[in-house]
Amino acid sequence: MQIISEVREPLVTGGKTIKDVTNDIARHVENQPTRLWFICMAISILFLGVGGYFVGDLAWNGIGRWGLNKTVQWAWDITNFVWWVGIGHAGTLISAILLLFRQKWRTSINRAAEAMTIFAVICAAFWPIIHMGRPWVGAYWVLPLPNTFGSLWVNFNSPLLWDVFAISTYFSVSLVFWYVGLIPDFATIRDRATSAASRFFYGILSFGWTGSAKDWMHYEAVSLILAGLSTPLVLSVHTIVSFDFATSVIPGWHTTIFPPYFVAGAIFSGFAMVLTLMLVVRKVYRLENYITIEHIEMMNIIIIVTGSIVGIAYTTEFFIAWYSGVEYEQYAFINRATGPYWWAYWAMMTCNVISPQLFWIKKIRTSIVWTFFLSIVVNIGMWFERFVIIVTSLHRDYLPSSWVYFTPTIHDIMSYLFTFGLFFFLFFLFAKFFPVVNMAEVKAILKDSNSKVYRARRTLVDEPLPQLEEKTTVAAK
Amino acid sequence: MAMEKDKHYLIGVFSDHDDLLHGIEDMRAKGVKIYEVYSPYPVHGLEHALGYKRSWMPRAAFAFGALGTTLAITMQVYMMAIDWPMIIGGKSYLAVPDFVPVSFEMTVLLAAFGMVGTFLVVRDLKPYKVPRIFDIRATDDKHIVAVDLAANSLSEEQITALFKEAHAEEVYRRDFEEDDKSTSFISYAVDLFTNGVTRSSRIPTHR
The missing domain is CATH 3.30.70 (Alpha-Beta Plaits)
Incomplete structure (x- = not known):
């Protein structure tokens, strides 16, 4: 019952019916996990355990275990924080901004991308919390709660406090948005379940959803408003993250271009991570008909756009440093490109500015192998971007006697590994027990442009429109 | 029975x-x-x-959002300018531009939670619903x-x-x-x- 437009490729291929959608997606929740899943889970838990040992050591002995010193007080910790938050942005972009723009191709990927957002934000939040040194009191001090010091309140003039509000709001609103979308799909799984235990658990998770027209009406209004709220929210989050740097007076950080530049970078790295994950999920779960080459191409196009914005931002920064006439600013940038961290700068430039330009070639942006490879390159590049901004701006401060070269210790490396373990542990749990594709939304787009068909039919008095029922596809490209 | x-x-x-x-x-x-x-x-x-x-959910979202803005502004003005005024970075006690980010975040937070909560209550959606x-x-x-x-x-x-x-x-x-x-x-x-x-x-x- 799929209507195929003459000018556009269908979003879901393979002539899938609504029943097929339920079967294809719910099957993975109902079946026993595969051996591959167990292997992936074991590796994640290994990372989590080994990294967890070092994280425990950090909590016990203090963050002096990291390679930080008096000149470079921020390094991998904040790099990883910004990197993980940035990755999260793609999920919200797909689920909220693309919903507002009525980009229907988002329906096959939004569930997994939102899950990625939530897990990435958890990994991001880990860094400032562990950086507090004593997280058990630090987590309390960042909140505006009455205390015995007078009450001495938190400082609302500080971008670090804005970040507390931004990240926690972002996490909780994304979680709610994701869960609201999951409710109808949990009901589908509940109604297919054969064992009492899964009827019980998915019964709880589905909140007694029946799919009544009134529920759907409110549900759609709620989704739209949540999308409308999440859109400025996601832009504000990375803007505020960039304020952590931009409102300071450190040369290399004190830049007005930071907010849009960080947001573009976040979407850039987030889409790369979505591609990395989705290409694996697509292969393992055989979702080739849902996540088509067209989906991959669309995401690669977003990567070209945001990658080019990032490239322009790098150039603009350099230009403005020169044009400002401030010698400290000029030195900071020359030092980035030619100083002791030149390798990090050029790794960033190659991975972020040059490599995504390969996607201009259609063969490359429609190739799964190339896309997978370049998505990892982009993620490496975006990690280096944050590292370059943070460490190269700090390591040569105002007194040449305190100039240092930052080197990570095993604790830096292993606590980063810990967040990878955490991220993939959560993601594999999600991929097994939750429907990885939003079934209800995909079902809704199977018979596309229904309102138009409906109106047309009404005027033609029940005469089906022959050209819309046609199954032939004329290749437009 | x-x-x-x-x-x-x-x-x-x-x-x-x-x-x-x-x-x-x-x-x-x-x-x-x-x-x-x-x-x-x-x-x-x-x-x-x-x-x-x-659906009247947009109105619920607006009401909760307005509540969030009001709470956030009241909280920040009270803490920074009334209860313990302090000069930070040479700014005035009532550094209004600095209060924008938190006010925005709390608006979004309350609007989203309030609206979804209203939706669940009004449609009687809950974990123990049969x-x-x-x-x-x-x-x-x-x-x-x-x-x-x-x-x-x-x-x-x-x-x-x-x-x-x-x-x-x-x-x-x-x-x-x-x-x-x-x-x-x-x-x-x-x-x-x-x-x-x-x-x-x-x-x-x-x-």
């Missing part, structure tokens, strides 16, 4: 949502009162076809139209004929014992505790 099944519904099953929309409009025009329609995905125009008023499921295929691939026979003056045969006319694939009757009323957490928990997961009557069962 065999109760008398005194709630009688006529169920029409549709596969195609355009048939469903036409069918509902035609049936309502012919005086059939429709109890509710259950769909696996949102069908655009269905709320109009059923004559529902527009829904009345007319037809299990409503969450899979069929649109299920339920007509309450007691609420209609037309006879069962007449409504069945109208369903057929509207291209319903299947028309059948279902009877229930009681009204579709809200389950309490206590009764849900007690039943689960005494009967366990496998024999609990509070776990949704299938036809």
